[in-house]
Amino acid sequence: MSNDEITKKMKELLKQAISPVKESDPRRDLWPQMLAKLEEQPAGAHAIPWFDWALAALAGAALIFFPGIIPALFYHL
Amino acid sequence: MELLERFAAGDLEAFEVLFRQHQREVYAWIVRIVRDKGIAEDLTVETFWRIYKYRARFKPDGNFRAWARRIGTNAAFDHLRHARHETPLPEDVPCAAGADPAVRREVRDQIRNAFYELPAKYRLVATLALVEEESYADIAQAVGISEALVKIRVFRAVRMLRKKLNSLGVEVIAK
Numbered sequence: 001m002s003n004d005e006i007t008k009k010m011k012e013l014l015k016q017a018i019s020p021v022k023e024s025d026p027r028r029d030l031w032p033q034m035l036a037k038l039e040e041q042p043a044g045a046h047a048i049p050w051f052d053w054a055l056a057a058l059a060g061a062a063l064i065f066f067p068g069i070i071p072a073l074f075y076h077l
Numbered sequence: 078m079e080l081l082e083r084f085a086a087g088d089l090e091a092f093e094v095l096f097r098q099h100q101r102e103v104y105a106w107i108v109r110i111v112r113d114k115g116i117a118e119d120l121t122v123e124t125f126w127r128i129y130k131y132r133a134r135f136k137p138d139g140n141f142r143a144w145a146r147r148i149g150t151n152a153a154f155d156h157l158r159h160a161r162h163e164t165p166l167p168e169d170v171p172c173a174a175g176a177d178p179a180v181r182r183e184v185r186d187q188i189r190n191a192f193y194e195l196p197a198k199y200r201l202v203a204t205l206a207l208v209e210e211e212s213y214a215d216i217a218q219a220v221g222i223s224e225a226l227v228k229i230r231v232f233r234a235v236r237m238l239r240k241k242l243n244s245l246g247v248e249v250i251a252k
Contacts (some may be wrong), residue, residue: 017184017192034096037143
């Protein structure tokens with residue numbers, strides 16, 4: 001059996017167990033929920049993700065505790 | 078100023094217009110992936126929140142629909158990755174109208190369980206390609222990978238499913 005035939009066979013089998021989604025409209029207007037979320041978590045265009053802050057803190061700590069890496073850092077810049 | 082330019086500049090009214098124009102389409106795409114209406118509604122809101130957050134990255138001459146679908150796919154994928162073992166399986170049964178009566182309920186449950194145990198990245202493309210029968214091109218654009226990679230992931234998902242079902246005694250395809 002070729003890969004395409006196996007995939008086709010599996011597709012037929014899946015159809016017996018999992019239906020495609022037919023109704024595809026939200027049950028309500030989602031705009032009020034959107035506004036509530038924007039109030040709760042303002043989406044500033046330039047918000048800095050937490051992991052960027054964590055990375056900056058790690059880099060700062062590395063420079064403080066291992067100042068010997070500063071020349072190496074400049075070399076690579 | 079055009080609508081998309083106003084949106085990219087942070088105009089909330091322009092954002093509302095875009096939200097109302099595209100929410101149904103974004104929801105329809107997400108619900109196909111997560112297969113739960115409530116979760117899909119929450120993820121639609123999450124998607125538009127991300128859209129608004131990253132509005133500065135959107136080029137006003139770009140394709141907003143494709144961009145929104147891509148962000149929606151990412152939000153749905155994040156959900157599949159984190160909620161795999163926490164939420165009960167979506168109620169897909171009773172199955173499709175054309176279901177073969179020879180395929181017993183127990184076997185259907187085994188197929189569904191095996192499918193929902195697939196790793197998220199395989200389940201995502203397998204759901205869209207095998208269950209929803211979306212084109213590889215559309216899936217590739219939404220996921221942000223090549224069509225060839227979509228095809229590879231679909232085939233790997235099929236192989237995993239086949240192995241799992243065979244181990245459960247469901248001889249779906251001769252080895």
